[in-house]
Amino acid sequence: MKDIEILLENSPGQLALLGETLGKNNISLEGGGVFQNGENSIAHFLVAEADKAKEVLAKEGIVVNKINEVVIQKLRQDVPGQLGMFCRKMANAGVNILVQYSDHSNQLIIVVDDILKAKIVSDEWKRQC
Known part of the structure; x- marks a missing residue:
């Protein structure tokens, strides 16, 4: 799985066009979101x-x-503060989280500035939890 960062014109129908285009081409969105930023929107899917x-x-x-x-x-939904704890581990390793959202399976998705360091932190988290 990968994240695609999309620049959308902030006008009616743009998200519909994106979804229709991907659907017609049998490409499924597994999570993501769209965020308004002036005349444009930034989408991550x-x-x-x-x-x-x-x-x-x-x-x-x-x-x-x-x-x-x-x-x-995967964060434990029954333990408050999981997002903060996980993100603190990333920060302590010098990893900057650029984008964060959830997928359709309630998993945390992050885009980072250093994927290698982030994978080490993530693998360590999985072993501990």
């Missing part, structure tokens, strides 16, 4: 076929800014 998504969206004039590696982590 988790997809299995990032390169294909970029290609089909480009044909509709939708720009995929980046394709990002992600860390996928």
